[in-house]
Amino acid sequence: MAGEPKWDGYRALMSVDSGRMTLRSRRGADMRHVFPEIGAGGAQLNDGMAFDGELIVWEEDRLVFERLQHRMQRRGAGAARAAGEWPAHFVAFDLLRLNGNDITSWPYQRRRAALESVFSAGRLTAPWTLCPSTTDQEVVNEWLTWGSVGMEGVVYKRLTEPYRQEPDPG
Numbered sequence: 001m002a003g004e005p006k007w008d009g010y011r012a013l014m015s016v017d018s019g020r021m022t023l024r025s026r027r028g029a030d031m032r033h034v035f036p037e038i039g040a041g042g043a044q045l046n047d048g049m050a051f052d053g054e055l056i057v058w059e060e061d062r063l064v065f066e067r068l069q070h071r072m073q074r075r076g077a078g079a080a081r082a083a084g085e086w087p088a089h090f091v092a093f094d095l096l097r098l099n100g101n102d103i104t105s106w107p108y109q110r111r112r113a114a115l116e117s118v119f120s121a122g123r124l125t126a127p128w129t130l131c132p133s134t135t136d137q138e139v140v141n142e143w144l145t146w147g148s149v150g151m152e153g154v155v156y157k158r159l160t161e162p163y164r165q166e167p168d169p170g
Helices: 037-044 063-072 076-085 110-120 136-145
Strands: 002-007 012-016 020-025 049-059 088-098 128-131 153-158
Touching: 002 110, 002 136, 012 037, 012 088, 012 136, 020 136, 037 049, 037 128, 049 063, 088 110, 110 128, 136 153
Parallel strands: 088 128
Antiparallel strands: 002 153, 012 020, 012 049, 049 088
């Protein structure tokens, strides 16, 4: 099993196809216009990629879900101002497509290695963040003490399992 921090943010699916980035909520709502800084960051990514992740906003040393909620109300110039004031980050915790190929049938361990390779080869910077992952229980125990910075817990993934989208809690 591998553990990953559970972030206090909005779950999102992001993809790049033919130079066009899409950013959608779990329920399929287009969020690209709400988070223009994520759209602009799409220039760092190669075509044919898709990620599962979490949109978060940091303020000083903690996650601030309220800022993220306020961002959801903004469009156009208001969204651009909010991006400058409360920039969002996309924390990628899974890679779903690579070079145009669906890799959701790959075991987690292989997808994770590919995700790490995408980040290192592309030298991705903000707004992209690679979600930490570990098989070390001591590290997981440390993460469980991070509640004061906005972590909601830990998600465990089986190393040999294919991708499974978690059910929508709402």
